[in-house]
Amino acid sequence: xxxxxxxxxxxxxxxxxxxxxxxxxxxxxxxxxxxxxxxxxxxxxxxxxxxxxxxxxxxxxxxxxxxxxxxxxxxxxxxxxxxxxxxxxxxxxxxxxxxxxxxxxxxxxxxxxxxxxxxxxxxxxxxxxxxxxxxxxxxxxxxxxxxxxxxxxxxxxxxxxxxxxxxxxxxxxxxxxxxxxxxxxxxxxxxxxxxxxxxxxxxxxxxxxxxxxxxxxxxxxxxxxxxxxxxxxxxxxxxxxxxxxxxxxxxxxxxxxxxxxxxxxxxxxxxxxxxxxxxxxxxxxxxxxxxxxxxxxxxxxxxxxxxxxxxxxxxxxxxxxxxxxxxxxxxxxxxxxxxxxxxxxxxxxxxxxxxxxxxxxxxxxxxxxxxxxxxxxxxxxxxxxxxxxxxxxxxxxxxxxxxxxxxxxxxxxxxxxxxxxxxxxxxxxxxxxxxxxxxxxxxxxxxxxxxxxxxxxxxxxxxxxxxxxxxxxxxxxxxxxxxxxxxxxxxxxxxxxxxxxxxxxxxxxxxxxxxxxxxxxxxxxxxxxxxxxxxxxxxxxxxxxxxxxxxxxxxxxxxxxxxxxxxxxxxxxxxxxxxxxxxxxxxxxxxxxxxxxxxxxxxxxxxxxxxxxxxxxxxxxxxxxxxxxxxxxxxxxxxxxxxxxxxxxxxxxxxxxxxxxxxxxxxxxxxxxxxxxxxxxxxxxxxxxxxxxxxxxxxxxxxxxxxxxxxxxxxxxxxxxxxxxxxxxx
Numbered sequence: 001x002x003x004x005x006x007x008x009x010x011x012x013x014x015x016x017x018x019x020x021x022x023x024x025x026x027x028x029x030x031x032x033x034x035x036x037x038x039x040x041x042x043x044x045x046x047x048x049x050x051x052x053x054x055x056x057x058x059x060x061x062x063x064x065x066x067x068x069x070x071x072x073x074x075x076x077x078x079x080x081x082x083x084x085x086x087x088x089x090x091x092x093x094x095x096x097x098x099x100x101x102x103x104x105x106x107x108x109x110x111x112x113x114x115x116x117x118x119x120x121x122x123x124x125x126x127x128x129x130x131x132x133x134x135x136x137x138x139x140x141x142x143x144x145x146x147x148x149x150x151x152x153x154x155x156x157x158x159x160x161x162x163x164x165x166x167x168x169x170x171x172x173x174x175x176x177x178x179x180x181x182x183x184x185x186x187x188x189x190x191x192x193x194x195x196x197x198x199x200x201x202x203x204x205x206x207x208x209x210x211x212x213x214x215x216x217x218x219x220x221x222x223x224x225x226x227x228x229x230x231x232x233x234x235x236x237x238x239x240x241x242x243x244x245x246x247x248x249x250x251x252x253x254x255x256x257x258x259x260x261x262x263x264x265x266x267x268x269x270x271x272x273x274x275x276x277x278x279x280x281x282x283x284x285x286x287x288x289x290x291x292x293x294x295x296x297x298x299x300x301x302x303x304x305x306x307x308x309x310x311x312x313x314x315x316x317x318x319x320x321x322x323x324x325x326x327x328x329x330x331x332x333x334x335x336x337x338x339x340x341x342x343x344x345x346x347x348x349x350x351x352x353x354x355x356x357x358x359x360x361x362x363x364x365x366x367x368x369x370x371x372x373x374x375x376x377x378x379x380x381x382x383x384x385x386x387x388x389x390x391x392x393x394x395x396x397x398x399x400x401x402x403x404x405x406x407x408x409x410x411x412x413x414x415x416x417x418x419x420x421x422x423x424x425x426x427x428x429x430x431x432x433x434x435x436x437x438x439x440x441x442x443x444x445x446x447x448x449x450x451x452x453x454x455x456x457x458x459x460x461x462x463x464x465x466x467x468x469x470x471x472x473x474x475x476x477x478x479x480x481x482x483x484x485x486x487x488x489x490x491x492x493x494x495x496x497x498x499x500x501x502x503x504x505x506x507x508x509x510x511x512x513x514x515x516x517x518x519x520x521x522x523x524x525x526x527x528x529x530x531x532x533x534x535x536x537x538x539x540x541x542x543x544x545x546x547x548x549x550x551x552x553x554x555x556x557x558x559x560x561x562x563x564x565x566x567x568x569x570x571x572x573x574x575x576x577x578x579x580x581x582x583x584x585x586x587x588x589x590x591x592x593x594x595x596x597x598x599x600x601x602x603x604x605x606x607x608x609x610x611x612x613x614x615x616x617x618x619x620x621x622x623x624x625x626x627x628x629x630x631x632x633x634x635x636x637x638x639x640x641x642x643x644x645x646x647x648x649x650x651x652x653x654x655x656x657x658x659x660x661x662x663x664x665x666x667x668x669x670x671x672x673x674x675x676x677x678x679x680x681x682x683x684x685x686x687x688x689x690x691x692x693x694x695x696x697x698x699x700x701x702x703x704x705x706x707x708x709x710x711x712x713x714x715x716x717x718x719x720x721x722x723x724x725x726x727x728x729x730x
């Protein structure tokens with residue numbers, strides 16, 4: 001059989017840029033997998049993905065024109081069912097054979113073999129390998145059917161009667177095996193060997209000589225860089241060349257924007273443009289966002305300060321780019337003018353003047369308005385501030401929380417929601433508020449995502465914690481908890497934000513007390529009947545413009561607190577494992593539900609150091625055994641150990657060792673030396689081993705048994721202050 005490279009290209013109208021990369025990869029992967037499943041592509045075959053705004057294509061090496069024949073053994077039925085007493089085929093067997101394309105002549109050739117307890121008939125046959133035309137048709141159909149398309153178009157074919165559904169109208173299909181066209185059809189198109197190049201820079205149709213010349217011909221004859229990664233790399237290289245030539249300007253080029261721009265062009269060419277200096281009076285975040293979001297431009301900064309130059313990636317290369325540059329400069333001006341207008345208009349009012357209007361913005365129909373919510377956040381922030389820094393910090397935190405969401409009602413944030421918090425900071429500074437409050441307003445959303453920085457001052461820390469805890473407690477109280485992959489209120493992200501702040505800032509705040517305090521603030525904030533209000537924001541699920549009195553205590557506060565606490569610890573465990581800690585290390589620490597999360601890194605380090613000791617495995621196993629014994633006992637173990645009842649020398653030795661070692665471990669624990677505390681316990685290995693080798697705990701004598709259980713209870717308590725050591729047992 002002839003083995004050659006295969007090329008498949010689907011020529012379409014401009015594809016959705018944000019989906020192009022995924023569409024290209026998915027189209028190629030499904031087609032490639034189907035070819036391999038049908039034995040048309042060898043195990044050594046290599047797939048290359050091509051995706052441009054106007055084409056999805058895949059190149060596969062080592063593809064045969066017909067798969068090899070395969071020997072197949074088909075299980076039929078038990079011998080007792082398929083053959084009668086005379087060894088003749090029954091009607092059931094004949095029917096089964098007919099379904100396989102065989103007749104009575106093959107009955108003597110049927111193989112017999114045991115299948116479980118029954119002797120069974122098997123039909124051995126040779127299945128002819130699928131041809132490339134048949135197999136590729138199946139592969140293309142599967143690739144089209146499985147494309148992750150959010151919305152499809154229905155469009156009419158050239159015959160004027162038929163219609164098909166696809167992400168965009170398709171105009172051409174190329175299917176080449178080497179130099180031969182493979183006769184397949186899809187979306188009303190028949191395969192051929194011609195395609196089109198660049199929409200503006202290549203007018204003639206391109207005849208693809210062979211599958212291996214596809215990318216080269218598109219590049220040289222069609223002015224198309226077919227490979228997505230190569231096109232992206234070309235854009236990055238051109239952007240960097242402008243940076244180097246302009247006194248070390250930095251080009252703001254986030255990956256998402258690079259991918260989107262790459263999906264918009266087939267022949268990228270970068271040009272330099274400028275905008276009027278007057279717009280630099282607008283906060284640079286606004287200008288950057290409008291240039292990136294609306295125009296797909298790459299802004300330039302120098303030492304972090306925005307310059308009045310930007311770079312545009314065009315789909316056309318020309319020796320006289322004045323029209324392209326001038327056109328983009330004209331287009332961006334009204335966008336920047338809008339941003340300036342919003343900024344100027346917003347500064348005519350103080351940030352505080354918007355606070356009352358938050359009472360008209362629905363947050364959630366069961367939790368009230370944004371105004372009511374921020375009253376709760378303010379109370380929580382004050383309480384946290386009082387604990388962390390006294391009355392001064394509490395006052396600043398409360399005032400900041402009151403203003404934190406006010407910028408939601410400004411024109412700028414209405415146009416660009418991504419700027420919430422950022423604009424609050426600018427408007428607070430304009431109003432003459434301190435930088436401490438202004439930066440805290442911006443930072444209270446942080447961390448917004450994994451790896452984001454934390455708030456930069458203690459006021460921001462207090463408000464950020466309050467904002468996230470209010471969301472968590474509020475949503476858990478009304479039963480809006482994450483389920484599976486669904487988390488519409490981003491509660492997992494909020495929980496991780498709380499965890500990071502508590503750990504990385506080493507705050508002396510106990511988790512259970514925080515949750516209980518926030519729950520108490522909810523209890524004290526009544527939601528009353530109110531007149532109809534327009535729905536202006538928030539979730540508002542099921543909101544019809546009215547809110548009746550709602551009981552926030554749908555569940556017992558204590559139960560809600562425990563559920564939320566477990567949720568936070570689950571997120572903590574997952575996050576710690578992502579950081580590289582083993583499941584055993586994480587389980588050992590988290591099992592104790594340590595209240596001060598800032599201690600957790602030290603506890604983990606202590607557990608890791610302890611696990612490396614030669615005594616660790618034996619002590620972990622013994623600790624697990626102690627725990628199991630204590631779980632089975634009735635009632636609590638006696639708090640006091642009676643020396644007179646320590647009959648065996650092994651229990652006397654353990655009691656004596658515990659009396660010496662436990663106080664030393666406790667001193668280290670109270671000093672925060674968790675590693676030292678655990679390592680001191682290593683000396684207990686010998687007396688613990690001796691105890692279990694020589695002492696029976698569950699003896700008939702009740703007093704003796706209780707005394708030994710009390711000894712084990714004290715041992716268990718001493719060993720599990722830093723972490724649950726039993727989790728380290730194999």
